[in-house]
Amino acid sequence: xxxxxxxxxxxxxxxxxxxxxxxxxxxxxxxxxxxxxxxxxxxxxxxxxxxxxxxxxxxxxxxxxxxxxxxxxxxxxxxxxxxxxxxxxxxxxxxxxxxxxxxxxxxxxxxxxxxxxxxxxxxxxxxxxxx
Numbered sequence: 001x002x003x004x005x006x007x008x009x010x011x012x013x014x015x016x017x018x019x020x021x022x023x024x025x026x027x028x029x030x031x032x033x034x035x036x037x038x039x040x041x042x043x044x045x046x047x048x049x050x051x052x053x054x055x056x057x058x059x060x061x062x063x064x065x066x067x068x069x070x071x072x073x074x075x076x077x078x079x080x081x082x083x084x085x086x087x088x089x090x091x092x093x094x095x096x097x098x099x100x101x102x103x104x105x106x107x108x109x110x111x112x113x114x115x116x117x118x119x120x121x122x123x124x125x126x127x128x129x130x131x
Contacts, residue, residue, distance in 0.1 A: 083115065
């Protein structure tokens with residue numbers, strides 16, 4: 001008798017993994033279905049059309065920044081507080097609606113966004129971003 005008990009107790013117990021795999025797949029499907037994709041908010045930039053270049057005779061407002069966040073309006077250094085009046089003055093003398101902003105790669109993003117906001121507040125201008 002004791003020999004028979006030893007034989008029966010030495011057998012290994014197997015665990016059925018099928019239910020656990022079913023649960024894993026159900027959880028995977030649940031997370032895939034419930035995942036929501038959020039669209040990043042930002043500001044839109046109107047890019048110029050390649051087939052419709054601006055005419056060579058129309059003047060353009062050039063705004064450039066350097067790594068030290070110094071702003072240049074048509075080659076002259078200008079304070080950010082005077083930028084709107086400088087753009088309005090140039091537009092009044094030259095009849096244009098094209099603005100090219102060329103930020104330096106080290107310019108702070110806040111500075112670029114502030115300049116874009118100033119340009120947008122001046123009027124109905126076409127803004128292009130240069131390299």
